[in-house]
Amino acid sequence: MLLQIGSINTFYGPSQAIHGVSFGVGNREVVALLGRNGAGKSTTLRSIMGLNPVASGRIAFDGQDISRHSPQAISRLGITLVPETRDPFVLLTVKENIMLGYRPGSPYTLDRLMDLFPLLAELLKKKGGELSGGQQQMMVMARGLAMGPRVLLLDEPSQGLAPIMVKAVANVLKQLKGEDLTLLLVEQNLNMALEIADRVVVLENGSVADTFTSEEGRANPGRLEQYLAVH
Incomplete structure (x- = not known):
């Protein structure tokens, strides 16, 4: 795996947001990180980027441990985060x-x-x-x-956009799939996520609840919807 997340735990002050999250992303693979609001998706991206340093566990990029690297050092190695806040x-x-x-x-x-x-x-x-x-x-x-x-982290790229712009963003992501680029995508638009991603990782309450291919997700929508339904 190009990017390997191993049993990471991340806190905001005394509150634990990520509980032993583990998954990998292969070279040129597109993985969608899905879950309800507050499930820990954005925190996972920020942890990979070094913006919310992990308390324990290991994040490896191309075999190198980057768990304690600064965001600037991680960026120089070839990981980039596009945040949901956009920040133009x-x-x-x-x-x-x-x-x-x-x-x-x-x-x-x-x-x-x-x-x-x-x-x-x-x-x-x-x-x-x-x-x-x-x-x-x-x-x-x-x-x-x-x-x-080499790795692009995308946090909710379609959030709050008009349908025509959602389609435009999706078209760009589809084009990027054919490039020498690895994508880790947090996305609320499930149809778009399942269409673009090779594989899905579902977070629930800060932990990995399930993982499956997009083909499996499309064939069995209930498998994903059970994690996203509002309790």
């Missing part, structure tokens, strides 16, 4: 927002990114704060890719 630089242009993260040698040049995100091509001179939510989502995804990651 509102006073910078779209082009400046995107190229802020560009690393020399990244296959995702500005021209390549405009092929992936044609909706942004006509907005490059606009300020980040002038964009709609969907346009901002495209921009921060492009910024993350400009860093040339």
Whole structure:
């Protein structure tokens, strides 16, 4: 496995958010991390990125233990997080927002990114704060890719978007599936997640409750819905 999460425990102060979570993500695999609100999905991504350091357990990337690395060191190794908050630089242009993260040698040049995100091509001179939510989502995804990651962590990329923008985000993710890139996706849109992902990991109350292929999830919707129904 390119990315291996082994029995990690993560806390917010005295409150434990992640309880012994373990799973792996293979090279060029797309894994969807699903579960109800508060299940620990975003915290898991933040733990991988070093933003919420794990109290115990091990996170390995390409065989290297990164459990105690800083977010900057993890980013340099080739892992990038696109947060659900989007966090655009509102006073910078779209082009400046995107190229802020560009690393020399990244296959995702500005021209390549405009092929992936044609909706942004006509907005490059606009300020980040002038964009709609969907346009901002495209921009921060492009910024993350400009860093040339080997693993892209995506936290709720379709959250709060109009249906047309959800479809646009899904189309980009489908294109990325064919690239030399590994994706770990937290997504509330189950149909989209099952369509894009190779495999699903379900979290419940901060622990792994189930794991199965997307084909199994589509064939047996109740297997996933039992974890997502509101109690």
